[in-house]
Amino acid sequence: MINPVLALATMVLYLLLLFGVARYAERKRDQGKSIVSNPYVYALSFSVYATAWAFYGSVGRGATAGLSFLPIYLGPSLVMLLGWIIIRKMIIISKEHRLTTISDFISFRYGRSYFIGALVTIASLIVITPYVALQLIAISESLTIISGAYHEILGVRRLIVTVLLGVFAIIFGTRHLDPLERHEGLIAAVAFESVVKLVAFLAVGLYITYGIFGGYGEIVREIAATPDYTHLLEIDYVSWFSLILMSSFAILFLPRHFHVMVVENSEENHLKKAMWLFPLYLLLINLFVPAVAWGGLLLGASGRADMFMVSIPISQGQDLLALLVFIGGTSAATAMVIVSAVTVGTMMLNDLEMPYIVRKIGKGRDLPSLILTLKRLNILLVLALGYFYSLLVGFPALVDIGLLSFLAACQLAPVALGGLYWKKGCWHGAVAGLVAGFIIWGYTALVPTLVDVGWISKGLISSGPFGIALLRPTALFGIELDMWTHAFFLSMLANFTFYVLFSLIHVPCEEEKAFADSFVDVYEECPRIELSPILPFGENVMIRVGTVAELEGTVARYIGDERAKNVVDMNLADLKTTREGIDARQLLELRDRLEKTLTGSIGPSATRMIVEDEVAVKPVAEVIKETKAIYTIDPGKTYVIPEKAYEVFTDQITHGVEGLCITTSDPDEVRLKWHFTETPIVRLSHEKGHSEMYIAPSNLPHLFITIKSFVESSKNSIILLDSLEELIEENASLVPDSEVLDFVHALEDLSEKGRTRLVLRTRPEFVNKKLTSDINEAKQLIFLLGPLSAYLFKVFADSILKGLDETAKMTVLRDLEEMMGAEKLFSGMVGPDEDAGCDPEMGEIDEESRGRAINIDSSARLSRGEFFAALRRLSKAIEEVDPSFDLLSAAKPLMAKYGLNPIELHLTSGTTYVIEEDKPLKSLRVFSDLVDQGVEGLCISRYHPEKLMEKYGLSPKRVIWLTQSAGIEPEYRHVDPTNFPRLSGMISAFLSKADEPVILLEGLGYLITQSNYESVLRFVQSQRDEVARKNGILIIHIDPLALDTKEQHRLESEMEILNVEDEKS
Amino acid sequence: MAEKHAVDISGKGDRIISGHVVNMTISLKDLMEQDEFWILLFILGSVLLNWPVLSLATGGGGPLGHFTIIVYLVAVWLMIILFAYLFDRWTSN
Structure with missing residues (x-):
């Protein structure tokens, strides 16, 4: 027996030693001399697979079920043969897209789905809690064995361990918000612990095999000769097979293993070392399991078989060896707890909390601090839950927890492997498969373990729910197998079937297809994409572009100003450009890199929300179709298309043109009807909307600036304005005529100079010339659309009349109205006494302005000729009161402003x-x-x-x-x-x-x-x-x-x- | 001139077999660089580690008696490690 205080102190000292190892590794990394970026440390880190469950539980299983503990280690060894095919692909994809957890990996593949990420995270949290509890209990139990029973309140020793592990995980697992900054300290500690536990296991194995017995052969012979133990040499092949499969999937998709294998990988080639070192490690650490287990049985060692590792040395007076084993067991437990807490904590942040924060937390909060704090709290929560769970349940109930956890990890296999190799796998299939798999897992595996604990009635197992025997959790539909094979078979069958079936029924959306291609075809080289005016970004690429400052600002909100600046500077240097000199293609590349940085920090679901909501209206190209455009419309021109405007617009945006749609319709209806998903839509409305840009129709300056920034940030664009008529009519009584004219003229000018395509959808009746039902090129919209020409005349007239004194002005107006009334000069023009067709508000305005300005009905239409004729009439009227009046001089500024040729006056x-x-x-x-x-x-x-x-x-x-x-x-x-x-x-x-x-x-x-x-x-x-x-x-x-x-x-x-x-x- | 295909297990490349010109040799190293080879190894390993092949080593009827199963499992395990080791050694220059 060892003094309890000494034992506890040794454990604490060992944990402090781990702190030292981690700190040393971090310091070396800061000096540029990393001790972790080598294949041996990487391969050793895989041993986080061997937890206290492996250290103690394997021996216990060996003593009760013989060699049936081995499949748990044979499966991962076999899978390592496929390491260069599967794991390497996962590494490349994760690095490419900055995916830092298994939930991010899967949710990203299926369209950055919040639901899938959340589902996987919640399942992981449910499963990890008892597993962490198991580790804490294992430490506590082994401490009891080596130092004797010790009365403690609330498992204080476990609490000490939990606190120390929590501090360790926080210090070395949450230094920054970008988890792809690898945690060298954490991995160094895990690698160190793997050596310690291997040494401890080999030491006790050698002692028992050759120190107590005369070798392995003797142990096996004696076991074979003992009738009570001959079953230990037999194999249940069905259970053996299912455990090999289960462990094969678990090694790939357990959250902690995904982290060390994929996220912490610094170089692909390190994987080659791990492909043989890890199976060798597993072989060595299991080499003496039968010897310890069966040797304990033969010795008649007291206590539980799980604890033979410590109980045998103690019973033989080997206290130091027992202490070494205890430290080895502690190593096995702590590595798992730390890595799992960091991993699940990150999953909770990325897939549960960040999407909420992005939607609900307003600007102005110090988000980087908040996010880091949340991550640390998550780690403490995982450990706290494990600690409290360990107080509630006993050790026997936890033996099966390892397999329960493995089986839960297996549910991720169809969606993950399907995501890697099958392009047809889609969101619907993934959700259906995961839900079906987890439901069956819960019913056939989780429920029976809860029965063992006593939380659920045993009657459920023996008779089934409501006495329906066919629905017994351990013999569903009458299938009689051992519990784990039964649960594995049914859950995987349901999972796989639903995944494939629902994927075949549903067609993935374009975004999913793009992600599927990026996953499945990750090894295919992408052709160098060259910018060209027609197809600037190559095939099947979706783009969002912003300014450098805006992109940096968005990223800074989540990772801090300084880090955002460093990341931007580093990427700009890599792209060989500057903030001022960056071109559209480089901006595109920078944007993609910054989106990946965000993904690495806060997960793909939250990043998707940020990119959708916070990046202002920017040029976007829809996924490009492999067909030719049907319609040919040229940049730098304006088109009036009465019937097919949306068809033309959609045709252009699906053939490489970046589009902006401005409408008064519901954006969701527009998207649904025309199937464009990425193109920004500006809704002209006085309402405030969510995730679409809303601009009030009367806010013409804002609308113009929005359109202008879009045009200027694109090299190949099209704008669809399907409500110019409504815009003009709505603003008729709200906004000065000159403002409406200026807007239309500036828009047309922008289209020409910005080389964009301006498409106007309007009723033929609103256009003052005959239109075809197809595409009509348009020039000088102020003469073409509705009452704009009348507005133009009013603006000219008001400007010209301003120069006259009141008396002269009154005379001119009277003469002009008489002339207009007599000659019916303009089509639709109303004389002074006619209110017919006048809007009442317009009538009031006219009433006010009568005697001060020209009275023109808002429904008046002036052709080009009529406009100039009207100006000449006005000039004639003015010349009668002011013979020195020169129309050309008076009208010249406005002629130039609206791009009119002065010769037309004549x-x-x-x-x-x-x-x-x-x-x-x-x-x-x-x-x-x-x-x-x-x-x-x-x-x-x-x-x-x-x-x-x-x-x-x-x-x-x-x-x-x-x-x-x-x-x-x-x-x-x-x-x-x-x-x-x-x-x-x-x-x-x-x-x-x-x-x-x-x-x-x-x-x-x-x-x-x-x-x-x-x-x-x-x-x-x-x-x-x-x-x-x-x-x-x-x-x-x-x-x-x-x-x-x-x-x-x-x-x-x-x-x-x-x-x-x-x-x- | 007769053609003969030879598999060079040394991983050193083509070998000339006396009396025949060897037109094509595929070394083990070349095999290891193909994904299909590893899939095959995985399948073979799974077969060796499961019923019915596994049953040949159980039951105590082997040359080492009841110890046969343990030796057999360790041997297959070591073969898996060996192939992976060779892959690492030959391709990591």
Whole structure:
């Protein structure tokens, strides 16, 4: 017997020694001389598998059931043969995605599922509690044996051990929030303990085998010769097989083992060492188990067989050996407790607490501290639960706890292995399999162990629930097997069946497919992805992009400012860029790396919520389809698409274009209907929403900034605005006209300069021109959409009238209203006494403003020609009171602001103009400006269409080339200069289709030389009449030096002279 | 010229067998670099460690009597360790 105080002191000293070992390892790591990053330490850390249950329980099992303890160690040894296939894959995947626990690993694979992560975590916590209790009881029991029974209150020795282990786990297991910063101190301690327990076991094994008996052969012979013990040499093959399978799965998926094997791995090649060292370790630590167990039986050792390891040396007077064994047992127990507490604590943080924190805890809290504190509390909770459980139940009840824990770990096998090798495995299958497996496990394994404890009635086992024998927990459906084989078989059958069946029934979503590919195809090399305007990010890639500061800020919220900055700086250096110089592709890469950092710190479920909720609207590309886009729409243009806007938008975003959708509809309905999952949706609403961006329709500046930041952070984007009509109409009485105009004009400008595609979905009735049901390219939205042209006129008029005194203004307004009333100048324009069609609020506004401003109904529509005609009328009215008034000077600032050409002030629909210059430079410039601004134009020219395209950007479709050349490419429209009938026909066809078009005729001199002056004059006169009838504008270029005075005069009499300013002015 | 396939158990590469030109040799090292080989070993190990093969070593009828089963299990165990050791040694340069 050893003095109890001495024994306790030895144990405490040993635990302090572990502190020293861990501290030494950490210090060496800080000096850059890690003692842990080597394959031998890595392989030794695997021995955390051999706990006090292995140290004592194997002997107990050997003494009662013979060799049946061996499958628990044969299974892991066999699995090590597949280590390079399976474990290596798990390591690579976990490192790639920063997965730090088995629950993260599985939940990540199935779409970063909160539910799956939580389920696995809760099951782990339920199972680990009695297992930790078992370790504490084993230490306590062995201490009792070596030092005698000792009355203690509330298991104070166990409490001391629990506290010390808790402190150790907190110090060496929770230094930082990124668990992938490996815990070198923790692993060093585990490796040290594995040596201690092996030495202890071998020492006592050698002593008993060769010190007490004459060798192994003698023990086996005596056992074989003793009738009571011959059964120990027999094997129950069914149970043997199921235990091998169970332990094979357990070694891969027990949380503590996943941690040491996968998370703490520093280099893949270390695994090769572990593949043989770990089975060798298991062989050595089990080599003398039969000898100790059977030797104890033969010696008639007193007490429980589990404690033969200490009771035999004590009974033989070998106190020191007994003390060594006790320390060995303590080693076995403490390694398991520490690693399990850290692992399960992390799982609880990542999969139970963090998702809640992300949703509920507001900004402003010191989250990194809170998260670290929670992790430490979790560790203490795991240990506390184990401690209290150990007070409630006795040692005998805990012998089966090891197998219960193994069987629980087995439930993760189908979903984990399916996740690694089967792409069709999906969330539904995983949930169905896990739930079915755990339910059967609970009923067939957990319930019987609780019966043994006395917490559940024995009648349930013997007769089944409500007396239904077929539902007996240990013989479900009449299957009679040993309890563990029975539970294993049924739970795995249910688990596997439901997993496969539900996975086959359901189709994984796109995100799951991407994760499945990243898991299953992890060994396949990804092709280098090059940025290109059409498919910037390669196939099947989903992207979110933010600014560096925003990304850093998001990460800093959870891991602290300093660490976030260090991580960002390190990644920027790795990407060979800077915060200012980073491009979109590097930003994408940085974003992915920071998301992985977050995953490593707080788990994938919480990271997913953060990325969805906290990253503001950013360009996103949907998963790219392997087909061609159906619709071709060009960047830098605006399109009005009345019916197929969403189809076009969806088509583009699934072919590599980053999209932003702005709508008044419910975002969930939009997503559901159009099946895009990642594209951000801005809802125009006064409500506040959850996880979607809501902007009030009247908040045009905010809406514009949102759109602008989206366009600027993308190289290939499309914006769908399906509520511009509603936006304009809703703001009609709320927001000044100029603000609405500015918004629309700026939006169009942004689209052109930002090279994005702007798609507007609106009713054809709201558009002031004829539309096709398909895609319509649009220019100058202020003349195209609803009352915007009327707003524009009001803005111009108010600006011009501002310069007049009150009396002059009143006179002008009165004259103008009389003119408008008399001439019905504008379609839809209402005179001063008509309220019909007026919104009552609008009527009030008009009432107020009457006498101070132009009275225009909000339903008024002004065509382009009508707008300028109205301005000219206004100018005329002003000139009567102020002869010095110059319309051009007064209107010029606004003309420039809204991108209007001042020449239009002088162009009246139905008029023919002449521009006199030697070369048609101004003529072509004016024409191309008008076409750029959305005027429908036709250019009849002597110049080759390609030249006009190159110099003036004129599409060949808008050009008729005057030439007698043959063999011209079919894409160029051309006509013989002598063929006036044909030319007339082409002009006539154009005029009949276009609204208020402009025609430029340049090359008059060429026409004259190819025919004669009279024919050309007749032609010009006929076109002049045609243009007048069709409300077009005809501009003719004349080189005055090419005609004599009479000819020039005759031509000019048919037209008005148009003076065009030089470009500089 | 006859062709002969030879499996080189030394792991040193091709060997020339007298009188024949060896066109293809697959060393054990090459085998070990294939996933299928380890799956095969796993299956073989499972077969050796389970019924019915395991029953050949139980019952006390072996050359070592009742000790046969223990020797048998340790031997299979050591073979597993040996293959893994060779894999580590040959591929970890």
